[in-house]
Amino acid sequence: xxxxxxxxxxxxxxxxxxxxxxxxxxxxxxxxxxxxxxxxxxxxxxxxxxxxxxxxxxxxxxxxxxxxxxxxxxxxxxxxxxxxxxxxxxx
Numbered sequence: 001x002x003x004x005x006x007x008x009x010x011x012x013x014x015x016x017x018x019x020x021x022x023x024x025x026x027x028x029x030x031x032x033x034x035x036x037x038x039x040x041x042x043x044x045x046x047x048x049x050x051x052x053x054x055x056x057x058x059x060x061x062x063x064x065x066x067x068x069x070x071x072x073x074x075x076x077x078x079x080x081x082x083x084x085x086x087x088x089x090x091x
Contacts, residue, residue: 027071028060034078035060048077 035045035056042060046053051070058064059074066074075082 026062027065028058028062031056031074031078032060034080038078040078045074045077049073 031045035042038045040048042056043053046056049056049070050073055066055070056074059066072082075085
């Protein structure tokens with residue numbers, strides 16, 4: 001669970017768009033890209049992650065953050081190696 005907290009914090013802090021003109025991605029955009037590459041609809045991803053479709057829609061729309069548990073569920077449903085990603089984000 002510690003790795004998941006680091007991952008979510010890294011994504012929420014490092015990839016969140018700020019008010020400057022930088023082109024950083026927010027977590028929802030990352031989820032969207034991974035979902036489309038996995039050829040899943042929002043509803044299919046929600047079902048696989050055991051969350052509501054509304055959660056996926058809100059997240060992809062940049063309208064909110066998710067808990068560590070929800071973050072883990074979504075990334076696992078997308079086939080993301082959480083430990084490896086956390087390690088890469090720390091570098």
